[in-house]
Amino acid sequence: MIKEPKPAYKRYLGLTAKAIFLAEAVGVAISYGVWYKLNTSRDFRLYMYKNYNWVVEGYYSLGEKLAEHKTREHDLKVWTQEGKI
Known part of the structure; x- marks a missing residue:
């Protein structure tokens, strides 16, 4: 019995x-x-808010819907009190 190789497309x-x-x-994973x-x-979240705002907005909106x-209001309140934004 002779074995033939698989076709290239396979x-x-x-x-x-x-x-x-x-x-x-x-x-x-990422x-x-x-x-x-x-x-x-x-x-x-603050780093992402300043640099990649669309990612944090998606995170906040998903959390609010589900x-x-x-979190959004709390983060903004804390960041304003600390003078970070």
Whole structure:
């Protein structure tokens, strides 16, 4: 019995699927890391507020929709009292 190699397109499909899965896993890990840091550190939220405002706005709006958090108001109050904004 003679073994024939896989056709080239099957190898490329497999490699492409693996690359897509790996890129998606890395993206999810990075997203979770940023969310975790936003969720636990007011200083990081301030940094993101000053530099990447759209990320913090998304974080605040998601929190307000899902759990009725008042994090935005509290953060702004604390930052104004401390003179950071």
